[in-house]
Amino acid sequence: MAINGLNEFEIIEKIKRWLGSQDMTIPIGDDAAAFELEPNLLSLFTSDSLIENVHFKLDSIKPFDLGYKSLVINISDIAAMGGVPKFATVTLGLPKKTNLLFLKSFYKGLKKAADQYLVSIAGGDLASAKEMAINISLIGQVEKDKMLNRSKAKIGEKILVTSTLGASALGLKIALEPKLKTKHDAYLQKKHFSPVAKVREARLAAKLGAKVAIDVSDGLISDCLRIAEESKVGFKIYAEKVPVDDIVLKESKKLNLDALDMALSGGEDYELVFTSPETIAEKITKNFDQKGWQISVIGEIIPKGIEILDKDGKQISWRKGYEHKFN
Secondary structure (H helix, E strand, O other): OOOOOOEHHHHHHHHHHHHOOOOOOEOOOOOOEEEEEEOOEEEEEEEEEEEEOOOEOOOOOOHHHHHHHHHHHHHHHHHHOOOEEEEEEEEEEEOOOOOHHHHHHHHHHHHHHHHHOOOEEEEEEEEEOOOOEEEEEEEEEEEHHHOOEOOOOOOOOEEEEEOOEOHHHHHHHHHHOOOOOOOOHHHHHHHHHOOOOOHHHHHHHHHOOOOEEEEOOOOHHHHHHHHHHHHOOEEEEEHHHOOEOHHHHHHHHHHOOOHHHHHHHOOOOOOEEEEEOHHHHHHHHHHHHHHOOOEEEEEEEEOOOEEEEOOOOOEOOOOOOOOOEOO
């Protein structure tokens, strides 16, 4: 059987079965793996690959932004586990035609992210490749009682999401389609090419009692589905409560685009989704408000199924976000 037609999550499930039980606190399948090296402190490990013409196009992203984003999306995985990032390795596959100035700019962007989030670049590797390939592995740490993961969501818990959604998806669309222009292009493309990893937000939510989180990389619905699958539950989202970015709402009308769809399924927002009992959700909301951090209660965990409801309580059509398929 070839992998043709399978998506990455179907292949990951097969790999998990092939490897069997692993001596780890959190094995394959979450935002990061977790393992204990010393009492009360867990080490987190995550790795992401970005392949030219699959995850990015060199004619639509500056090398500085590519370096910056490559590291930040890994840091976002550590944040989604409630941890702090520590050490990274960077492995690049480079075509022979790669310009040294391009590479210098890439590493300047990477260093900016490393400095911003206090990450040490511990090494890596270089190899020749037909197209550019980036693999970053990142180690972080989290207190054992503060770790967040996808598998502990309980029926009746509230679903919360940080900040706003949809701007990254619209920013990407504008970058790839030059005919689409708005007076907010710089803002929208910054949202896509220079995301913010919500480390502080995750740390505070965990301190207040949150146990479940995921970062919004593939799209709000797809990432809520990851929680539902790991926790063996369903979820309900109230569309009118989804915090769609104001500029996306405004510009999508002019461009004849669906703002809600970009918020629900666009992906690469790198915001955080939490699920928590109502009392803890209220604490999180209150504390975030005091710090000026936006967070919205958008739904709840239900026994099974996926419900995306309009203001009248009717199911609306929806689609999954990004899935890497091996076609």
